[in-house]
Amino acid sequence: MPSPQTPLGSGYGPATRADDVLAGIDLSGKTAIVTGGYSGIGTETARALRAAGARVIVPARDAQKARAALDGLDVELATMDLTSPASINAFAAGYLASGQPLHFLINSAGVMACPLTRDARGFELQFATNHLGHFQLTARLWPALVGAHGARVIALSSLGHRYATVDIDDPNFERREYDRWIAYGQSKTANALFAVELDARGKSRGVRAFSVHPGRIVTDLARHMSAEELQKIGALDEHGQPVVDLARGLKSPSQGAATSVWAATSAQLDGLGGVYCEDCDIAVLAPEEDVTVPGSASIASGVRPWAVDPVAAERLWMLSERMLGVSL
Structure with a gap:
């Protein structure tokens, strides 16, 4: 049976920081791989896990940028x-x-709201990076995850999953008009569905999976948005500085990393998996009529049912295997 998509009453909240979650936890002898660990939320995630004693590995496409970001x-x-x-x-x-x-x-790691771009295989870049790349990475690292005899995989989804379902018949926008926010939403729904199906396949081997919404944080992820766009949704102030306003879901990077770290390490989630989390707790199911406009200043919370649907998760998994030619 899937774990219920019901809050636990964890005792944490939007203001919780990654270090708060890890207070008193010793991760010595544990290893973490953090993709995107040299930017924004990823850097805070890597820093907090290392401070708690874990060995942390950050794979990077841009080695020079990574070295500068992780200096010290x-x-x-x-x-x-x-x-x-x-x-x-x-x-x-x-x-x-x-x-x-x-x-x-x-x-x-991820990209957001970029112009239509295709990788060398012809795959749409947001789906290819945010979902397919992580699917392949997880599949290739599967023996090491199983060998941990108690591993967790965390998929960074987003409130953006509300923008779109996954179009199984046209994930690469070959027959429909491209919209950068619909493409982003599709990739973030894919991240959540990936966690659902990975957990279903992995729990008997000691591998549990969770998806998380970190909050709304201005990082390098927003590089394809103009300052005017970011100011319009209230994410930048009049001086061009990132806004932290928890009432509107706008967090600092450390607050944004907290849910990832909580999902990865918290004993409160022992025996659970496949759920979508936010604010260091399992999120509520959002009603179907709760519509979010792409690229808006929405402060909606909760997960849309389509992003935790086990039938849709299995269909996406099968599509991903066919596209990549890889499996667990």
Whole structure:
């Protein structure tokens, strides 16, 4: 039976920071891989896990940018490009060759609202990066996750999942008009559905999966949005600085990283999986009529039923296997 999409009453909330979640937790002897760990929320996630004692590996496409962002943090850098199957395979093979188990896989990297771009395979870039790249990475690292005898995989979804379902028949916008926000929403729904099906397949092997909405945080993820767009939705102030306003879901990077860290490490989630989380708790199911306009200043909370539908999750999994030629 799937875990219920019902809040636990965790005791945490929007103001919780990653360090708050990890207070008193010793992760010595544990290993975490954090994609996107050299930008924004990912960097805060990597920093907090390392501060709690975990060995942290950050795979990066841009090594120079990663070194600058992680300067002073005791984390390991490796090379990987989520849009390159060969690069993903090489990174995973290198890790598996170490013979070490993998306790936490935090799939935090992503792109948002970019113009129509296709990778070398012809796949739409947001779907390819946010979902397919992480699907392949997880599949290739599967032996190490199983070998941990208690691993968690965290998929960074978003409130943006409310913008769109996954179009199984045309995920790459080959027959429909491209809309950058619909494409982003599709990829974020895919992240949530990935966690649903991965958990269903992994729980008997000790691998649990969760999707999370970190909150609305202005990071490099918003590089395809203009300052005017960000100010219009209240994410930047009149001086061009990021706004933190918890009443509107606008968080600091440390507050944004808290739900990822909580989902990865909290004993409150023992025996559970496949659920969508926000504000360091399991989110409520949003009513079907709760519509969110793409690219708006919405402060809606909760997960749309389509993003935690096990039937849709299995269909997406099968599509992903066909597109990539990989499986667990």
